Amino acid sequence: MNYKNKIWSKIWRNLIIWIAIIFAVFPILFIIGTSFNPANSINTTQIFPGNPTLENYKSLIVGENNTFLIWVWNTLKISFLTAGISVFLCSLAAYSFSRFRFKGRRMGLLTILLVQMFPQTLGITAIFLIMTWFNDKIPFIGLNTHAGLILVYLGGAIGMNTWLMKGYFDSIPKSLEEAAYVDGATSFKAFRAIILPLARPILVVIFIIQFIGTYSEYMIASTLLKGDKMYTLAVGLRLFVGQHYDDRWGPFAAAGVLGSIIVIVIFYSLQDLIFSGLTGGAIKE
C-alpha cells in the first residue's frame, strides 16, 4: 500500500512538472518550427515542417528583410554602451557612498533609494518633451538619436544599480585599502586596484541584467525613435510583423529565434550569478 502510494506520488509529481514544462517551452518550440517553414503565410504554418528550409533566415541576412541586421546592430550597440557606462558610473557612485563620509551622504542615499522605486516610464511625456527640446538645441542627443536614447537609459539605470553595488562594496573589508593607503596609494588607485577586482561578480551581474533589460526595452525606444534605420529590435520587429503578419510570419519567426539566442545564451551561461542578483532584489522586467 505504502509502496503503491509512493509510485503514484512520483507519477503525478512528474506529470505536473512535465505539463508545466510543455506550457513553458511550447511557444519557443512553435517559433523554432515555424522559422524553418517553407511558406511565409501564417495560414499554412506547420510546427514540424515536412520539408524544412533556411529561406526565412536567408531573407533576414541577405534577402529583402535585411534591415533586421541593422536593428540587431542598433540594439547590441545601445545595450552594450548603456550597460558598460552604467556599470562604470554606478561603481564610482557606490564607492563614494560606501567609503567616504561626507555631508549630504544620507540625503544622497535616500534619494537614490526613493528614485529607484519609480519607473522612469512614468515620466515618458516629459522625457519626450525634453528630447524635443534637445532636438532644437543639441541635435545630436535629441529625438531619434541613439545617443539620446542611451542618455535616457543611463538615467534610469543609476538608482537601482548604485544601490545594489553599494551593498556589495560594504561587504568588502576595509583593511585591504588601508594597507594600500599606508603604501601611499590615492583613493582612486585603491578603488581601481582593490575594490573593482574584488567586486567583479556584482559588476558582471549588473552589466548582464542591464544589458538584457535594455535589449528588451520597448516603451521609451518606441517613443523616441522614428524611421527604419534607427529602430531597436523590439520596435522594429513589432512594426515588421504588425501590419503584415500574414505574409511575414516566417521571417518574423526566424528573427525571433535569432533575436532570442544571444540573450538566452547569456542568461543560461550566467544563470547562477543572475539568480543571486535576483534574490538580492534586482527585479528587472
Next chain:
Amino acid sequence: MEKKFRKYILKISIFAMVDALVLFFCIMFILNDDIIISSIIFVVTILLNWLGFSKKSYPLRYLLPGLTFMIAMVVVPIGYNVYISFTNYSTGHIVSKDQAIKNFMNREYFPENGKKYDYIAYGTPESLKYLLLHSENDEDTLVDMEGNVLDFNEIKHSYDDSGFPGNIDNFYVLDQKEIFKNIKELQNLKITYLNGWLRLGTLREFYYYIPQYTYDSKKDILIDNKTEKIYRVKNAQFVSDDGEMLDPGWTEVIGFQNYIRLLTTEKYRKPFFSVFLWTIEWSVLTVFFSFVIGLGLALLLNDPKIKMRKFYRSLLILPYAMPAFISLLIWRYGFYNSDFGLFNKILNSMFNITIPWLNSPGWARFSVILTNVWLTFPYMMLVSLGALQAVPGNLLEAARIDGANGFQRFRKITFPLIMISIAPLLIGSFATTFNNFTVIWLLTEGNPITGIGNVSGATDILISYAYKLAFIGKAGNELGLSSAVAVVIFLIIVTISVLSFRRTKVLEEVADEL
C-alpha cells in the same frame, strides 16, 4: 615630488583648455539666443572646476557623474510631469502665449482692391540680386533679396528704350525662365512695407498684404482687421463674442483642473475608473497565479528525490530567459490571432469553435493575464526555490516527528518562513506588473475598445491609458491629462513603496549607518 608637480601642471592646463572651449561655446550659444543652454553649460563648468580643485569635493567627484544622469533623466522628467499635470498642455495649447500672439501677428490678408505690383528681376542666371517693383499709382521701388528697400538713386543703373532700367549695378534683366529657376527665393521674400508687407501673390505679381490681427496688450484683446471682430481671452485661447475660437491657444497653469476633469466629467470619469480597477485586477491576478504556479513548481522541484531537477529547472525558466517582446509577439500573432492563430486552429479542427481571444473584452483580459503568468512564473519559481533552501531541515523534521502531515508542515512552517523573504519581492512584482506597459502594448495595445469614442480599451492599464492620452489621441494629444494620470500612478507607487519599506526596513538601515 617633481612627478606630482608635473601632474598638477597637466591638470591645470587641461582644465584651462576645457574652460576656454566652454567659454567659446557659451558665447556662441548666447549669440544664438540660447540663454538657457548657455547658462546650464556655464554652471556645469563652474561646478566641474570646483570638483577638480576643491579638497572638500572629493567624494562628489565619484558621485556626480552618475547622479547627474539620474537627476536629468528620472527626477527632472517626473518633476516636469507633475508640472505638466497642472497645465492645459494639449493639442492646440502647446506654445506660450507670446508665441501664439506672434503667430497671429504674422497672419495676413489681402484686402479687396489691394495693391498689386509687377516686378522686374535683376541678377545672374544663378541667383537673383534686385527686384524693381512697379505699380500704376506708386513710384517704383527697388529691393534686394534680403527684403530691404533701397534708394534707387544710390545705385548705378542705366535705362534702355522701354523706360525701365535695363541694367542695375551691372546686373541684367532676367527673363521668365531664369526667374522661374529661382522661384523659391522669390517665394521666401517678404518685404516690410508701410503697415504690412509685400509678398509674391501670383507668379507675376507681388501683393501688398496687411496684418490680419492687431493685439491690444493693455486690454489683452485681439482685433481682426478684416472683419473688425474682437477676440477676448478665454480658457487660454482668443474667443470672439459669438464663440469663434482662434487656433493656436497657449499653455497656462490651470491648477487642479485636469484632476477634476478626470474625476468628474462624464467623458473621462468612467474610462478612468474602469481602467483603474482593471489595473489592480490585472496586477493582483497576475502576481497571484504566477506565484501559486511558481511556488508549486518550486515545492515539487525542491524534492531531492526527483531526478534531473537542474534540467527541469532550465527548461522551466525559458519564458523568463527569452526577450519578452519576442514571446509577446509570438503569443499575439501566432496563438491568439482569431483566424490564423494556433489556438483557434486547434479548437476549430477539434471542436469546431472559435474564440475571440483578443477581440472580446472578457477574453482579451483573460488572454493578457494568461500570457503574463507565462512570462513571470519562472521568476516566482526561482525566488521560491531560493527561499526554500533557507528553510531549516531540522525544523521540518521535528514537526514530522510530532505527527504533522505534509500539508500542515507547509502551512505552519515552510510558508510563513519563506514569506519573510518573498513578500517584499511580491510587492515589487505587483508594482512592476502595475506599470507593465510592454506586455499590454505588444499584446493588445489596450484594445478592444469598449465604446464608441472611448480612448481607453478593455485591457488598458493606467500607464497605457496615459500613453494613449499623450501620444495616440484621436481627438488630439492630451498631455496635461495624461500627466495627471501618471501622477495618480506615482501616488499609488509611493503607497506601495512605503508598504514595502516597512517590511524590508531598508530605511532604518540607512538611518542606522549614520
